Amino acid sequence: MDALQIISQGSIKAERPQFNVGDTVRVDVRIKEGERERVQAFEGTVIAKKHGGVAETFTVRRVAYGVGIERVFPVNSPFVEKVTVVRKGKVRRAKLFYLRNRTGKAAKVKSDI
Numbered sequence: 001m002d003a004l005q006i007i008s009q010g011s012i013k014a015e016r017p018q019f020n021v022g023d024t025v026r027v028d029v030r031i032k033e034g035e036r037e038r039v040q041a042f043e044g045t046v047i048a049k050k051h052g053g054v055a056e057t058f059t060v061r062r063v064a065y066g067v068g069i070e071r072v073f074p075v076n077s078p079f080v081e082k083v084t085v086v087r088k089g090k091v092r093r094a095k096l097f098y099l100r101n102r103t104g105k106a107a108k109v110k111s112d113i
Contacts, residue, residue, distance in 0.1 A: 008054040013076050019058075021046050021096060022089030022109050027060060027073055028081040039081055042071055045089065045109055047096040061099065063107070068100060088112040 019025055026043040044062030047070070051057060056075040061068060073080055090112035099107050 011054050011076055016075060017083035017085075019046060019083060019085050020089075021049055021094060022091035022112075023085050024087040024089065024109075025060060026084045026086055027071075028084075029073070030079045030081055043086065044069075044071075045096070045099070047099060049094075061096075 017025075023046050024044065025046055026041050028039050028041050031038055031040050042060060042062070044060040046058055047061045048059040049056070050059075054076055057072050058075060059070055059072050061070045063069070073083075088111065089109040091109060096109070099109075
């Protein structure tokens with residue numbers, strides 16, 4: 001068990017992004033296309049955070065051209081360049097899966113000032 005903890009401690013990023021569920025974030029992801037690499041930004045609302053430690057993930061949701069898009073990002077992945085908080089959100093839930101059923105203004109999260 002101690003060997004697993006030592007390996008997992010080495011895999012955790014030193015500078016972890018600080019954000020919560022309900023925040024609007026911009027995630028810069030490194031994408032490899034053949035020989036080339038580029039950084040692609042994905043901006044949306046964090047609707048869930050799961051697990052902890054090495055396996056921690058967060059789900060980001062956005063609506064593009066009327067279609068909802070969700071992506072799950074591992075916090076400690078080397079492909080996640082950086083996570084920037086665009087706007088803080090004020091929510092009373094740990095998971096915001098109810099936003100999937102809402103459209104338009106009803107799908108907005110209040111801003112936390």
